[in-house]
Amino acid sequence: MNRILIIEDEQAIAELEKDYLELSDFEVVIEADGSSGAARAIDEDFDLIIIDLMLPGMDGFEICSLIRETKNTPIIIVSAKKDDIDKIHGLGLGADDYMTKPFSPSELVARVKAHLSRYKRLTASGVPENDTIEIRGLKIDKTARRVYINDEEKIFTTKEFDLLAFLAQNPNHVYSKEELFKEIWELESVGDIATVTVHIKKIREKIEESSSKPQYIETIWGVGYRFKI
Numbered sequence: 001m002n003r004i005l006i007i008e009d010e011q012a013i014a015e016l017e018k019d020y021l022e023l024s025d026f027e028v029v030i031e032a033d034g035s036s037g038a039a040r041a042i043d044e045d046f047d048l049i050i051i052d053l054m055l056p057g058m059d060g061f062e063i064c065s066l067i068r069e070t071k072n073t074p075i076i077i078v079s080a081k082k083d084d085i086d087k088i089h090g091l092g093l094g095a096d097d098y099m100t101k102p103f104s105p106s107e108l109v110a111r112v113k114a115h116l117s118r119y120k121r122l123t124a125s126g127v128p129e130n131d132t133i134e135i136r137g138l139k140i141d142k143t144a145r146r147v148y149i150n151d152e153e154k155i156f157t158t159k160e161f162d163l164l165a166f167l168a169q170n171p172n173h174v175y176s177k178e179e180l181f182k183e184i185w186e187l188e189s190v191g192d193i194a195t196v197t198v199h200i201k202k203i204r205e206k207i208e209e210s211s212s213k214p215q216y217i218e219t220i221w222g223v224g225y226r227f228k229i
C-alpha cells in the first residue's frame, strides 16, 4: 500500500484529502506542524508528500528544499495563493506539482496517482539486463541469442546456439553425445548423435582460435564434451 504524508495545518482540508486518498486505498498520515512534518518526511519513507505552503513551524518552501537534499519522493505543493506558484517555479524547489486551493479532492487523487505511477516508472530498474555468460572473450547473450568473440559477433544457427549455451551453462560437466543429442534434439527426431559432432565442429570453427586446441569446448575422448571454465 502506498503511504502518503500530508503536511497541512487546516484540519478540515487535511481530513478531506485523507478521506479521499483512503478511498483510493492509500495509507495517509497527517502532520499539522511544519517542523514535525519535515522531520517525519525525512525520517520515514513515504511514496508521496503533499505540502501546504503556509504552515506553523516551517513553511512549505523550506520543507520542500529540505526533503530534496536527501530524497526524490514526489511532492505536491498546495497553496491558497496563485502567486505562490510563480515563487515555487522561481525557487526551483524540486516540487513535482502544485495545486491552488480550493481544489477538488478527486483532482488531487488523480494527480497523486499520476505522480506515483510516473515515479515508479522512473525508479524501476528500467530495461532488465540481458542474461549473458562471459568467459575469456566469449560472450553468450542468452536473451538476444547472440554470440560474440572479443566483441565480434559470430552467426549461430538455432541448434548451434542451443548446444553452446547448454554446455556453457553447465561448465566442467562432461556430457556424452547421447546426452547432448537428447538435450538439444530429442523432441525433433531428426538426425542422430553424429549431428552433435557436426555441430560441435561448427561451433569450434566460430569460437576457437585453433580447432585442434580448443579453449572452450574440450573433447573428452571416449566420453563426450565439456565446456572448460
Ligand code: CA
Pocket (backbone or CB within 6 Å): 008, 009, 010, 052, 053, 054, 055
Ligand atoms: Ca496553511
